[in-house]
Amino acid sequence: MRKLTYFIACSIDGFIGDPGGDATSMVRFVDEEFFAFLKAEYPETLPTHGRRALGVDDLPNKRFDTIIQGRSSYDLALKEGITSPYAHLREYVASRTLNESPDPNVEIIADDLVGKVRELKAEDGDFGIYLCGGAQIAGELLDEIDELVIKTYPLVYGAGMPMFGSAFAISEFALESVRTFGNHVLVRTYSRKR
Ligand SMILES: NC(=O)c1ccc[n+]([C@@H]2O[C@H](COP(=O)([O-])OP(=O)(O)OC[C@H]3O[C@@H](n4cnc5c(N)ncnc54)[C@H](OP(=O)(O)O)[C@@H]3O)[C@@H](O)[C@H]2O)c1
16 A cells, blocks of 8 residues: 655644745745755655756655645646646646646546545555645545655744645644754654554
8 A cells, every 4th residue: 555645844833835825935944954855855856847957857756656736736837837847756636627638747637536546545566645735635635644744844824825725623643753954944754543
């Protein structure tokens, strides 16, 4: 069984972006030390165009071979003219409005999102599935999430886009590791308690 991992950047108070979802205020915390961590531990979570610009395009995937995004998150790349933002992964985009995929590497999931994710999780393989977000699909897939990797930046938003766009319900996770960085960023890994 492959794991579905929600790997997400958030504020101290648990928001993944401002009320519109914009997370650019977090970007400045990707300094030399934190970038070295991402490169070493989660190279496949860096988008292809960023990897190219930084000269790290050839880094092999470490944990994931598949990514799932909601259409609004994918739109951020599309608006820049990038149709395959994670070309080094199998890309799935959940959408009921994108009738045709803009790129051969991107498969659209229009129906039965949970069923498709269960199918992907049931595949053989050592690599997991990177749930990129945003809030809406993370909320819909909450019950399927096996692992959380939460990059917490030392910012309080007060309001914003929540980690999960779902109704109140309690799920329990066990803390597996905590890593702290000199710039006060924290990365916590949790596994689901089933
Ligand atoms: N902080 C971070 O690390 C991080 C990471 C990722 C994203 N984000 C932020 O999150 C924001 C977007 O989040 P969001 O919650 O607005 O949207 P989202 O979850 O990215 O995408 C929502 C869209 O996904 C599609 N969708 C949702 N459920 C579906 C289902 N069951 N079947 C088929 N399609 C489905 C729909 O697309 P259609 O309307 O096309 O049907 C829906 O409008 C962005 O602004 C981004 O910056 C932050």
